[in-house]
Amino acid sequence: MTTDQRTAFDTRFAELRERLAEIQDLTSIGAVLGWDRSTYLPEGGAAARGRQSAVLSRIRHAKATDADLGRLIDGLERDVEALEADSFEARLVRVARRDFDRATRLPSDFVARMSRHTSETYGAWTKARPANDFAAMVPRLEQTLELSRQYSAFFPEFSHPMDVFVDGSDEGMTVQKVRAVFAELREGLVPLVRAVTERPEPRTDFVGRAYDVATQLRFGESVARDYGYDFSRGRQDLTAHPFMTRFSIDDVRITTRVQENDLTDALFSTLHETGHALYEQNVDRAFEGLPLARGASAGVHESSSRLWENVVGRSRGFWARYFGPLRDTFPQQLADVSEEEMYRAVNVVRKSLIRTDADELTYNLHVILRFELELAMIEGTLEVRDLADAWHARYESDLGMRAPDDRDGVLQDVHWFGGLIGGAFHGYTLGNILSLQFWDAAVKAHPGIPGEIERGEFGALRGWLTQNVYRFGRSRAAAEVARNATGSELTVAPYLAYLRGKYGELYNLS
Amino acid sequence: MTTDQRTAFDTRFAELRERLAEIQDLTSIGAVLGWDRSTYLPEGGAAARGRQSAVLSRIRHAKATDADLGRLIDGLERDVEALEADSFEARLVRVARRDFDRATRLPSDFVARMSRHTSETYGAWTKARPANDFAAMVPRLEQTLELSRQYSAFFPEFSHPMDVFVDGSDEGMTVQKVRAVFAELREGLVPLVRAVTERPEPRTDFVGRAYDVATQLRFGESVARDYGYDFSRGRQDLTAHPFMTRFSIDDVRITTRVQENDLTDALFSTLHETGHALYEQNVDRAFEGLPLARGASAGVHESSSRLWENVVGRSRGFWARYFGPLRDTFPQQLADVSEEEMYRAVNVVRKSLIRTDADELTYNLHVILRFELELAMIEGTLEVRDLADAWHARYESDLGMRAPDDRDGVLQDVHWFGGLIGGAFHGYTLGNILSLQFWDAAVKAHPGIPGEIERGEFGALRGWLTQNVYRFGRSRAAAEVARNATGSELTVAPYLAYLRGKYGELYNLS
Incomplete structure (x- = not known):
């Protein structure tokens, strides 16, 4: 120029x-x-x-x-x-x-129609779920599906009608790629879940004792602070469904939920949302106030939350550091519990019906089945009116259990009832897969990271993530971030190796 | 047509x-x-x-x-x-x-400039006040004054440069009218304050005992509920400076502050803001979403808050009803206190430095002095840099005391640091004056009101206020509301008569 x-x-x-x-x-x-x-x-x-x-x-x-x-x-x-x-x-x-x-x-009358429909459907779902009334949702969901198809038709450059949604949350991803990745993951997961769930369960009785809720929240916040979440630029409040939200780089908030009779729900939800918040708090300041100041994709965002929640927060090193303080916080409730028992309890694998309560291992089966159900609806091989039954069938085949009703079946997640059908779930599992690619690369660069975690120090890990992932915000597409940071695009092997190693040891698999 | x-x-x-x-x-x-x-x-x-x-x-x-x-x-x-x-x-x-x-x-760049300035000044004040640093605020305040003058210059039809602000909050009011009303009030107040403060003070030692803050808040909210504040359409949170705010007729929120060593601060602040909230919750629903769905003026709004805080909340009848529950709430702290002692303690008259802590009687002297100081700044007879000294001088002459620093002097109120200089304070005293006009009219219409208060019933009073004041929202100007509801425009006599009667009895004046 x-x-x-x-x-x-x-x-x-x-x-x-x-x-x-x-x-x-x-x-x-x-x-x-x-x-x-x-x-x-x-x-x-x-x-x-x-x-x-x-x-x-x-x-x-x-x-x-x-x-x-x-x-x-x-x-x-x-x-x-x-x-x-x-x-x-x-x-x-x-x-x-x-x-x-x-x-x-999207024509503006379409946007207005969708927005009205979304808010009405959400309202209807908040009533239908407690009433276990899937039938009431069928006509609305049919409309949602129809709107989703119309939405897709405005983007004819995509070869699959769900690609516009997959690409929307994870730029460059396609149904075809996700299908392949999920197939590989599932192939590895199913025998592992089977082997683990055939072994005896560890002790978890103490998790359900009475733990003062305010004290639980304070403990979770102290760990979030150790992770590096800057509370002078954030805060935590209570909601029914935990989330992270961002008003600026200096105001990144998280929410959690807390139950007196569950020691781990609030803690891991806090650590999960803290993982999202660390991302947003560490984007390059030069991007502030611009559309670059957000995460690269749903998958990369989720990789951060799952890394801090699971790879760190459910690790042996983490509990070597935090079991002592937790027992000091609840001395009576944890008097008869050892560090090893705590570590095993937070990693209990249990086939279950509710995605958000699922353990690290089975979680992905919940996601993959949702992805495939929404794909079937979009592709027209599954009718909305058959969705509740298809749901139950998939839970029986994949997890060997059936929800007693639709409340804990197809009505459990807000996603389909709060907007579009398509592309709502896969990012969770892409995040799990990516989290291990990032973790391996970080540990390769800083072999001291596992040792630091045992001392409650997270600077090297956070620093690596900031340097290689967080700071780029949305200025680079997810695939570019992954490639530069880890040397390869999305790859399932490290995640499967991690799961096999961790749960093989925990459950004495040969 | x-x-x-x-x-x-x-x-x-x-x-x-x-x-x-x-x-x-x-x-x-x-x-x-x-x-x-x-x-x-x-x-x-x-x-x-x-x-x-x-x-x-x-x-x-x-x-x-x-x-x-x-x-x-x-x-x-x-x-x-x-x-x-x-x-x-x-x-x-x-x-x-x-x-x-x-x-x-107002040109839009002026509005943007003012808005930015307001928020920066507010931020600076939140630091300058604890640091007792008036000097840091002088250049900002000079800019505020300059912006206020520029604002005023956009409205040349007003004869006095502060009239645009006085009329802005209280349509039809002018500096000249307020000056006259304040002169009449001051003439009545000064000898009354002198006479009262020459009498021995009632016992107040128990007010400063230790009262659990959460329990204090719950008690205040229970009274607010009795008053008729609908918490399903509102809520109370904590702020440094209590206020009421409105997001819709079905979401009218109040805030309060609470100190462990002050039984009355949180309570009366809650009752005050509840008075504002009752107004907003009871505007005609036909006005919802329109600019009619707000109070008629600052003065009429304040008449509601002061009526519920003082005329009701500091009355003998109120304490006949609520002293029992309060003593049941804090049995140890109030074991040696009688109902009469409580009534006298919440009505103690004491020359003081902080407006928001001031008693019902001296409060107006705090307001009148601020009105005159901002008037002097606007008129150019007082420089901003001399404001802190002028403040101290007026407190010495009007209340016979001097703040040890500016934190409890000119920095105490947010008003001048959160927007404009001019018209920020007079509404409080107009409200006090109006509150008695409304009270007298309500009791004339429903002579049973004082008796109902003794039973913790507030329906007749709230009903009269809704019928004659609240429901009209902003559809009628303040003067019209006052005239229709009470038969006369703003008039000082009922308020002075109320103060003379109440405090004459309390302090045994002849």
Whole structure:
């Protein structure tokens, strides 16, 4: 570029930044409304909150689909060809293009219809689930499926109708790739789960004793702090369904749930959300206020949460460090429990009906079956009205159990009842797979990491993740992040090796 | 109107409603951001929150000043001449006109500048106050004053530069009127305060004993519930400075603060904010989502809070009902205290330094002095850098005491550090004056009210207030509400008579 060209480019680029920052601020404001809805909203406030969120999202949508923004991106795309592909400018323009295309393909009346449908369906689900009334959800879910298909049709460049959703949360991923990865994983998992669940269960009686909830929360927060979650730039509150949300790099919040008669539920939920929060708190500050200041994909995000929850939080090293403080915190309840017993209890493998309660090993079977069910619906080989039965059949074949009702069957997860059918679940398992690729690479670079964990030190691990994953935010696609950080794209082998090693030892498998 | 005219009018009026509802929703979203900032925002989150609030307020401002909205109001103003002045349509158009004129006078870059300045100044104040660092606030406050003057200059129709703010919070009020009312009140108050503070003080030692904070909060909330505050459409949280905020008629929240060594601070703050909340929860539902669904003025709002806090909450009848439950709640701490001693303790008159801690009687002296100081700054007879000294001088002359530092001097109230200088305080005392006008009228209509209070029943009082004040929201100006409800405009006599009667009896004045 000449100096004049550069000056003209800088002006246009500054306008892009400004427009994207405004859209990002509106996204963050929407997140505040959502956080408050889940944490503190009084019962009566829900209707007005729905209206307010809709107003905000309509305004945001208008800004995100503004034709002037489109023209600006068109011009800048040509400009950045003269810059390095790795430059900040080129990265931002690439993401702006992706977001703009995603937003403009959907006609605004379709967006409004979908938004109304989503909120009505969610409302209906909150009633249907406790009432165990899947039949009431069938017509709504049929509409959801129809809307999902229409959505997909606006993106004819994808060869599979579910690809638009898979690619939406995990750029570059396709149904075909996920299918292959899941097949490989399942092949390894099924015999392992069978072998483990044939062995005697470890002792877990003490997990259900009475543990003061406020004390539980404080303990979880102390570990989150050790992990490196900066509470001066975050906080934890209570919700029915734990989540992480981000209002800015300096305001990344998590939520958890806590039960007096469960020592581990709140703790691991806190560690899981802390894993998400560490990602968001450590994105490059240069991206702040822009659409780059988020995770690379659902899968990479989940790799961070699962790494800190499971690979670290359920490791022997972790419990070598934290069992003492936990026993000091609950001396009466844990008087008859050893460190080894605690380690085994937090890694108990048990076939179960509820995904969010599932252990590290069986969890993926819950995910894979959901992925395949939604795929079957999208492909038209499964009717919505048969979904509840198909669900039960899959649980029988994959986990050898059947839910007594639909409440703990097909109605258990909000995902299908809060928006689209397609692409809602696979990211969880992609995250599990990736978490081991990242862990192995981190330990290869810093062999002292396992030893540090035994001392409650997490700086080297967090540092490696920041350096190789977190800081890039959304400026690089997931596949690029994985390749650069680990030397390969998504690969199942390290994850299976980890599971085989850990559970083989725990359950004395030959 | 002909049928055709009526149809055309209905279409235009529906558009007005829709536009005003959107603006109102954006206002409510801003209120959520503000509530979160004061209750749960982590330290690091302040900068981004300031930016988000500014973005939102810029968007809201653009909608509120849209030329099409102006033209719509122009047309509707002509149309509603054919309707009754008291009709819903005429009322809404009148308020829309007022808001539109207020909003269009301020250029949008000025609004953005003010909003940024406000949030930065507030942040600086939260640090400067504990550090007792008034000097750090001087340049910011000078900028606030300058912005306030610029604001005022956009409204040249007002004869006094502070009138735009006085009229802004209390439509129809002027500096001149407030000055006259305050002069009359002060003339009555000064000798009464002198006489009372020459008498021996009642016993108050037990107020400062140790009272569990969670229990204090629960007790306050139980009284708020008795008053009629609907917690399914509201909630209470903790903030440094208590306030009431409204996200919709079904989500009206209050905040309080609580200290272990003060039995009365949290309680009366809760009762005060409950008074505000009762107003907002009982506005006519037909106004919901429109700019009519708020209080008529700062003064009328404050009349409700002061009525429930003081006229009810510090009455002999109230304590006849609630001393028992309070003593049951804190049996050890209140074992040696009688009902009469409690009643006297919550009505102790004591010259003091902190407005929000001041008793019912001296409170107005704190307000009048602030009103006069901000008036002097606006009029240019007091420089910001001399404000701290002027503050101390006025406290010496009016209350015979001097704060040991600025933390408990000029830095004590957020008002000047959270926005504009001018018109921030007078509403409190207008509210006190009005509260007695409303109380007298309510008791005249329902002579059983004092007896009901002794039984913890508040339905007749709340019902009269709803019928005569609350339900009208902002559809009627304050003066009209007062006149219709009490038969006269703002008048000091009932308030002075109440104070003379109550404190004459309490302190045995002849």
